[in-house]
Amino acid sequence: MGQYERVAELPKERIPQHVAIILDGNGRWAAAHNVGRSKGHLAGAENVETISDALIEMGVKYLTVYAFSTENWKRSEEEVSYLMMLLKQYLIKNKKDAIRRNIQIKVLGDKSGLSKELQLLIEDVEASTAHLDSFHLQFAINYGGRDELCRAMKKIAAQGMDAEEITQDTIAANLDTAGLPDPDLLIRTSGELRISNFLLWQLAYSEFYFSDKYWPDFTPQDLEEAILDYARRDRRFGGRK
Numbered sequence: 001m002g003q004y005e006r007v008a009e010l011p012k013e014r015i016p017q018h019v020a021i022i023l024d025g026n027g028r029w030a031a032a033h034n035v036g037r038s039k040g041h042l043a044g045a046e047n048v049e050t051i052s053d054a055l056i057e058m059g060v061k062y063l064t065v066y067a068f069s070t071e072n073w074k075r076s077e078e079e080v081s082y083l084m085m086l087l088k089q090y091l092i093k094n095k096k097d098a099i100r101r102n103i104q105i106k107v108l109g110d111k112s113g114l115s116k117e118l119q120l121l122i123e124d125v126e127a128s129t130a131h132l133d134s135f136h137l138q139f140a141i142n143y144g145g146r147d148e149l150c151r152a153m154k155k156i157a158a159q160g161m162d163a164e165e166i167t168q169d170t171i172a173a174n175l176d177t178a179g180l181p182d183p184d185l186l187i188r189t190s191g192e193l194r195i196s197n198f199l200l201w202q203l204a205y206s207e208f209y210f211s212d213k214y215w216p217d218f219t220p221q222d223l224e225e226a227i228l229d230y231a232r233r234d235r236r237f238g239g240r241k
């Protein structure tokens with residue numbers, strides 16, 4: 001028996017296939033510990049590893065994390081460059097590990113707005129893990145749901161399609177998440193109750209779970225509670241039984 005016995009006892013179809021997380025509260029965690037915001041982001045980045053390991057053990061196949069939004073550029077230059085450095089380090093450090101553990105890594109968002117160095121690193125990590133499929137880890141970087149929809153519309157227009165030909169599948173196929181299943185469960189930490197421009201199209205029928213804990217304090221046990229809460233829900237996708 002693994003560590004997460006209560007999840008292991010659930011029927012397979014009650015375990016979410018795809019979990020998406022809004023990693024919120026790094027700054028407040030840092031303030032509560034009397035340390036700089038960077039320390040909060042560092043603790044947050046470390047927790048992404050802890051929580052993805054726990055998800056793998058629980059049998060979840062996809063994790064998407066909101067690491068940097070199109071709005072996060074408004075933060076101080078110091079904070080932005082620290083976050084970019086953390087993302088770079090994370091990708092470098094985790095590439096080998098991902099290959100060894102059969103994990104596919106993808107980045108969602110407008111990559112053209114990132115530094116050339118980060119773009120090349122992302123290309124390399126994506127290409128080196130594209131064939132792997134024990135687990136799928138997506139980082140949303142320079143990502144905004146409205147921006148993603150806008151870029152998808154531009155791609156569709158550039159294909160010269162007739163308006164009548166455009167279906168929901170056409171739109172889904174032109175989003176950054178093309179080919180990925182929609183999230184079953186969205187978790188947001190730190191007590192904020194909003195989606196902040198994350199996966200606007202893809203979250204249409206997702207279940208939402210909010211935790212008051214700051215992201216660096218969100219433990220695998222908290223995650224287990226979220227999964228058990230999800231498993232008790234009755235998903236009807238707009239229909240009736």
Ligand code: FPP
Pocket residue numbers: 023024025026027028029041042044045048065066067068072083086087090190
């Ligand atoms: C929200 O906390 C968090 C972010 C804007 C960035 C999330 C980034 C990380 C966890 C680090 C980089 C990630 C990886 C995977 C390397 P906040 O700063 O908005 O917190 P606050 O609302 O308490 O100020």
